[in-house]
Amino acid sequence: MAPVQQVVLDVNGLRMRYGPADVLHDVTFQARHGEVLALLGPNGAGKTTTIEILEGFRMRSAGRVSVLGADPARGDERWRARLGVVLQSWRDHGKWRVRELLAHLGRYYAAYGTAAIPRPWDPDELIEAVGLAGQADKKIRTLSGGQRRRLDVAIGIVGRPELLFLDEPTAAFDPQARHEFHDLVRGLVGGHETTIVLTTHDLDEAEKLADRIIVLNGGRIIADGSAAELARRIAGEDEVRWVQGGERRTHRTADSTGFVRDLLRRHDDEIRELEVHRASLEQTYLALVRQAESEPEASR
Numbered sequence: 001m002a003p004v005q006q007v008v009l010d011v012n013g014l015r016m017r018y019g020p021a022d023v024l025h026d027v028t029f030q031a032r033h034g035e036v037l038a039l040l041g042p043n044g045a046g047k048t049t050t051i052e053i054l055e056g057f058r059m060r061s062a063g064r065v066s067v068l069g070a071d072p073a074r075g076d077e078r079w080r081a082r083l084g085v086v087l088q089s090w091r092d093h094g095k096w097r098v099r100e101l102l103a104h105l106g107r108y109y110a111a112y113g114t115a116a117i118p119r120p121w122d123p124d125e126l127i128e129a130v131g132l133a134g135q136a137d138k139k140i141r142t143l144s145g146g147q148r149r150r151l152d153v154a155i156g157i158v159g160r161p162e163l164l165f166l167d168e169p170t171a172a173f174d175p176q177a178r179h180e181f182h183d184l185v186r187g188l189v190g191g192h193e194t195t196i197v198l199t200t201h202d203l204d205e206a207e208k209l210a211d212r213i214i215v216l217n218g219g220r221i222i223a224d225g226s227a228a229e230l231a232r233r234i235a236g237e238d239e240v241r242w243v244q245g246g247e248r249r250t251h252r253t254a255d256s257t258g259f260v261r262d263l264l265r266r267h268d269d270e271i272r273e274l275e276v277h278r279a280s281l282e283q284t285y286l287a288l289v290r291q292a293e294s295e296p297e298a299s300r
């Protein structure tokens, strides 16, 4: 029998109200040990509010929340030392040098190390892991935007967190930095069994990194599942493209395998450059949000 993974995050009936406005309505989900969970949703959907409540930075209006076995509203220092947080932006360490700052911040975690999880992460190993080896002795204000973001991630993981929150971690990255960051996240999940909750507007990133995707819209969860499960829910059509007799053709179908089989049976010699494009997470996501927005409030 497969081992039952421990529930690290348990959110039940979470509600948040700012003044007269309800911004989270009955949000319920769980995350298990070692999972990467992506929160997606349009601007103002409630992603940051949800994450800030889980981090213990914001008090919820109602609902039950358990993070690493504790209520974040009452989490103590020992609990906080097991979390890692990478906010959307941090701009306050300009005069420090990279190694110096990580060594300094790491000291806070030393008292919370265990036999299984020695804390903190050695600064030089960490600098290597986030790809800042060439910048270890540089002042932080001299780093590029992408290097600064890698440092933000290093600050978030210096205590070897069991649960890591990443709020739009790759927003300012170039494609290469984004690719390297994805490798870093996979390494964290594979090597140290960190559970990760990330928010992103990059659907490609969510598809690559996340085991599970939760789509929030207007403070409600409108979908929860793997990218493939969400795609099946929407049952998008595949697009088949080919060249025949020098002419480009396209056809949309729910049964691309059957269509291609039939096409090749009838015109095998004439078909060139055959491609099948599956419905992407982006199409699925847009369809989910459109569907949720077209439903009347009362039926939700």
Ligand SMILES: Nc1ncnc2c1ncn2[C@@H]1O[C@H](COP(=O)(O)OP(=O)(O)OP(=O)(O)O)[C@@H](O)[C@H]1O
Residues within 6 Å of the ligand: 018, 023, 041, 042, 043, 044, 045, 046, 047, 048, 049, 050
């Ligand atoms: N401190 C606050 N006071 C009042 N309203 C707030 C406050 N913070 C957020 N809101 C409102 O709560 C809703 C959810 O905001 P939140 O920042 O959680 O969304 P988000 O999904 O993270 O958006 P984005 O993708 O733009 O970062 C929005 O309508 C926002 O205006």
